[in-house]
Amino acid sequence: MKNIFKIIAILFGFSVLIYSCDKDPDKPVYDLIESPETGAVLRTISIDNNLLDVFNPESAFKVTLEEQDEENGALMENIEVLVAFNDRTPDNGTTPPSEAMAKTIPASDFSSGPIGLPRATVSVTFGEAVSAMGLTEDDYDLGDIIVVKFRLNLTDGRSFGPESSSSVLTGIYFNSPFQYNSLLSCTPPPGDYVVKMFDSFGDGWQTDGGNGGSGITVVLDGSTTIEVGMCSYHEESDFECTGWPSGQGENECGDQYCFFEAEAIVTIPEGTTSAAWNFPGDQYGEIRFEIYAPDGSLVFDSGDFGETGAGLLPFVVCAD
Incomplete structure (x- = not known):
């Protein structure tokens, strides 16, 4: 990496995947769409850390997710965690986009949340991400982005991820983008x-x-x-x-x-x-x-x- 200080212009744009959880007309989704498709979502409860320290392989992106499907979580089989690289610092050369599987999280790692739906804090470390994509120190720099993506797999064979997203309910109850940007950072001066x-x-x-x-x-x-x-x-x-x-x-x-x-x-x-x-x-x-x-x-x-x-x-x- 060539620089230890940068100011970077980064776009943080997300799309949102929304499907209905049941057919209760009192649910907020039914106020916005007339014929919702029954499916599943991973709702964002909180983004607990979206900075990855390039000098610490254990530094981790963390997000707390809640799964909801038409059987209130009973259909979840697992979540695949994928990582992709977004090169925002051409000064050290341009690294082509890459995407790889980092890990799979079984439904058993989720526990019942406050409203009875499966909830878990999911993380992926900087070391896991670069290893999965086969990146070296020459490929990334401070200010680059690692995109963390989730694919929700159900027991009936259906899967949901960023590519099936829409913007129907951006920012409302479900808040389910299935992908997040994590900035490559470092320890700040006190x-x-x-x-x-x-x-x-x-x-x-x-x-x-x-x-x-x-x-x-x-x-x-x-x-x-x-x-x-x-x-x-x-x-x-x-x-x-x-x-x-x-x-x-x-x-x-x-x-x-x-x-x-x-x-x-x-x-x-x-x-x-x-x-x-x-x-x-x-x-x-x-x-x-x-x-x-x-x-x-x-x-x-x-x-x-x-x-x-x-x-x-x-x-x-x-x-x-």
Whole structure:
């Protein structure tokens, strides 16, 4: 691998596979489609880690899944876990796309979840993925993508996977994409990261909500979450605004158009092995932000106002 620091533009687009679980007209799927096909889904409960440390073969992509079929899980035979490589860093040469089987998980590895359906946390390590695809260090670099795909096999011979997906219920109850992107990353430098935030309209941030919303979240080692953001004129929050129009102070401004800038600190402790930065979105296309590493270098610039969409922020900073 040639570089230990990159800023990468990555598209995280998923399609969603949806089939009905039974013929109860009260189910939400029946509100949207008139003649649903009976089948099965793997519903995403949570993505527990989507960063793979290229220097640690045991670093693992993890997702918690819930299986649902017309017999409430009784038809599941197994899940095949496939991995595919997506080369996003042509500086070290272009590695052709590849796909391979990483493992098979039997239905017996699932246990009954809170609503009586089979549920399990499924993982695939970086070492398992590159071994399955036959990749070497010369083939991948920081910022490349390993796509983790699932194929759900039923006891009656039917199978479901990404190729049979549709966008009927994107983001609603089932949330069953059958594939996920995992970013090749590394151990981040510890210290204070400065997040500078801006709003072009002057009424503060509206991210995933019209009157304010969530901030940027940083998930450390897949468990600890730090959240920072910019205040909004429209609702109270713990976020702050520190910038004011030229020549005016806070007391002189006095209306909703005073909320232009903010700055926050994200402290990554010593011993942290991964940090996933996520942006909740931009309701009105008025937001931009910059992230600076502990050494003062700019490591991520969201671009023009409204340019960055919701999701995992595609930048990598590695400790020496």
